[in-house]
């Protein structure tokens with residue numbers, strides 16, 4: 001089918017050079033930075049779009065994003081920052097990333113603690129902005145670094161959702177724009193492996209929901225997940241943690 005989503009790293013290599021242009025949803029975290037590293041290395045024409053949806057950790061994420069833009073040498077004309085803080089007014093109640101009254105979960109993510117970090121509608125809103133930009137600039141893809149580690153609780157990272165969204169934006173753009181989600185079947189540690197292969201500057205990326213730059217807290221769910229991903233991938237973790245996240249990591253037998 002012509003709207004078929006590109007959902008594995010190997011499929012990125014099969015895309016014809018004339019089709020290699022994308023708007024990348026870029027948070028400043030290690031997933032989207034690994035994706036940018038991969039695509040730039042394969043000669044893609046990239047435009048980056050970054051969103052402020054009013055999260056408690058946005059400032060740290062935004063500064064990481066700006067450092068990455070500089071590192072990758074992406075011109076200002078190819079960088080878009082969108083204020084989505086109005087989303088916070090609609091959906092913040094009970095969402096740990098948006099509601100100051102809710103504590104960010106600590107330690108290894110459980111289904112319940114991860115559920116507190118779901119921002120309703122987030123990827124649909126961001127992909128829609130990406131589509132608008134890609135279509136207006138004549139780019140062929142909206143690229144998103146959603147990966148399998150997020151599937152079990154984030155419904156808008158699951159493969160069915162991504163396939164339907166690819167079909168939706170393809171029809172919405174009169175068959176001009178599709179979704180590129182090459183990490184859709186990868187665990188987070190595999191994303192780190194791909195990023196490492198393409199020299200992703202991990203030390204510039206930011207994941208933490210609680211810490212103050214330059215230190216990640218080392219105790220929130222996303223810090224623990226980050227540390228585990230580096231450990232499993234066998235890649236040196238360049239992150240500066242306030243507290244050692246290793247005490248939270250599961251034993252291998254678990």
Ligand SMILES: [Zn+2]
Nearest residue numbers: 208217220223
């Ligand atoms: Zn943290």
